[in-house]
Amino acid sequence: MRYIPIIQFGVGGVGRALIRQVLATAEQQARYGFQFVYTALADSDGAVVATRHEDEGLARALLEDLVEWKAAGKRLAEHPEGYWQGDLAALVDVAGWPGAIVVDVTAAEAETVAPAFQRARDLGYGIVLANKKPLTGDLRLWDLLHAGPLRYESTVGAGLPVISTLRTLLDTGDSVKQVQGALSGTLGFVMSALEAGQSFSAAVREAHRLGYTEPDPRDDLSGMDVARKALILARTLGLPLSMDTLTVEPLYPPDFAALSRDEFWARLDEVDAEMQARVASAAAEGNVLRYVADVSEAGVSVGVQAVPRESPLGALRGTDNLISFTTARYAARPLVVQGAGAGVDVTAAGVLGDMFQLAQVCR
Numbered sequence: 001m002r003y004i005p006i007i008q009f010g011v012g013g014v015g016r017a018l019i020r021q022v023l024a025t026a027e028q029q030a031r032y033g034f035q036f037v038y039t040a041l042a043d044s045d046g047a048v049v050a051t052r053h054e055d056e057g058l059a060r061a062l063l064e065d066l067v068e069w070k071a072a073g074k075r076l077a078e079h080p081e082g083y084w085q086g087d088l089a090a091l092v093d094v095a096g097w098p099g100a101i102v103v104d105v106t107a108a109e110a111e112t113v114a115p116a117f118q119r120a121r122d123l124g125y126g127i128v129l130a131n132k133k134p135l136t137g138d139l140r141l142w143d144l145l146h147a148g149p150l151r152y153e154s155t156v157g158a159g160l161p162v163i164s165t166l167r168t169l170l171d172t173g174d175s176v177k178q179v180q181g182a183l184s185g186t187l188g189f190v191m192s193a194l195e196a197g198q199s200f201s202a203a204v205r206e207a208h209r210l211g212y213t214e215p216d217p218r219d220d221l222s223g224m225d226v227a228r229k230a231l232i233l234a235r236t237l238g239l240p241l242s243m244d245t246l247t248v249e250p251l252y253p254p255d256f257a258a259l260s261r262d263e264f265w266a267r268l269d270e271v272d273a274e275m276q277a278r279v280a281s282a283a284a285e286g287n288v289l290r291y292v293a294d295v296s297e298a299g300v301s302v303g304v305q306a307v308p309r310e311s312p313l314g315a316l317r318g319t320d321n322l323i324s325f326t327t328a329r330y331a332a333r334p335l336v337v338q339g340a341g342a343g344v345d346v347t348a349a350g351v352l353g354d355m356f357q358l359a360q361v362c363r
């Protein structure tokens with residue numbers, strides 16, 4: 001049996017679901033002749049590290065306790081087994097051994113995690129990302145990440161096979177003309193709720209409670225989360241674009257950007273009337289509003305579109321994403337991937353699928 005050390009940054013909704021899924025899939029791992037062992041878990045200011053590199057890593061009972069601890073809103077550093085830390089690169093140093101996989105399920109800024117990824121690359125470790133920010137910052141970080149074993153399926157469409165589909169199309173010599181679709185689970189959920197008569201603010205609160213939004217929901221409502229996904233698709237297609245080439249249309253007034261998170265939540269209902277009017281005006285024409293991304297060699301655009309209610313995008317409900325690939329081979333009728341595009345369980349499953357793949361690559 002090969003023991004594969006897992007160093008995980010982030011123990012939020014996705015991080016906790018991932019730990020549960022890793023623990024629940026020991027049998028599936030054994031079928032491939034390996035076992036994932038957690039050697040380090042980190043949150044924003046603390047960590048728990050396996051005291052020695054025994055095969056077992058952090059014990060199952062401790063992992064289950066840490067999942068409960070974090071679900072109760074406590075910090076890792078305050079756990080009896082935890083300590084304060086602010087150096088993720090040092091964690092990679094102490095907690096890995098050859099074949100290790102570093103998993104980023106935070107929403108941390110690229111600059112915060114970049115040194116740890118540099119260290120992982122120096123040591124030949126694999127990297128799995130659900131965090132989109134490292135892939136959408138400086139192109140030098142994109143190149144560094146791609147200089148070794150890397151998977152990032154969950155960054156676009158959560159657990160849906162979007163990146164792997166695109167990669168297969170490219171690897172098999174297809175020519176991808178356009179990738180288009182609805183890429184936000186949160187905005188899909190909110191638009192569906194508005195169509196059903198719920199208020200905008202109530203729908204956003206519900207999406208947050210259900211674990212669909214980014215830690216700061218303004219990342220979703222500003223269009224930035226969709227823009228990041230579109231940029232990841234564009235870069236995967238080989239287009240060396242930067243975020244400043246994209247224009248994004250926020251669903252809140254400009255002054256909301258400077259508010260604290262608490263102030264933002266307190267004032268969110270100020271947007272209700274305008275969003276209700278926009279939805280009603282689209283409905284009067286037989287349309288619904290969808291936040292649509294369009295990626296091709298001509299460039300990337302993201303923004304709100306009024307689409308016919310009966311169209312494939314218009315018929316989407318809840319958190320469902322729809323991504324269509326128009327290619328030389330799929331020319332007349334595009335290849336379509338559709339399903340839940342947000343939620344901690346589907347996202348964690350996408351990350352775990354990536355880990356299974358890297359386990360067979362990293363030695």
Ligand SMILES: NC(=O)C1=CN([C@@H]2O[C@H](COP(=O)(O)OP(=O)(O)OC[C@H]3O[C@@H](n4cnc5c(N)ncnc54)[C@H](O)[C@@H]3O)[C@@H](O)[C@H]2O)C=CC1
Nearest residue numbers: 010011012013014043044105106107108130131215342343
């Ligand atoms: N929730 C979803 O449906 C999806 C989420 N994702 C991505 O997964 C990531 C995590 O999302 P959630 O779990 O929903 O967010 P969350 O807010 O529940 O968890 C984020 C965790 O990261 C930790 N963290 C923040 N900065 C850190 C740092 N510097 N070092 C270590 N830990 C740090 C926080 O303490 C928190 O535990 C985000 O990047 C998000 O975009 C991707 C696809 C879908």
Ligand SMILES: N[C@@H](CC=O)C(=O)O
Nearest residue numbers: 184185186213214342
């Ligand atoms: N907040 C995102 C989560 C997945 O990336 C979304 O709502 O789509």
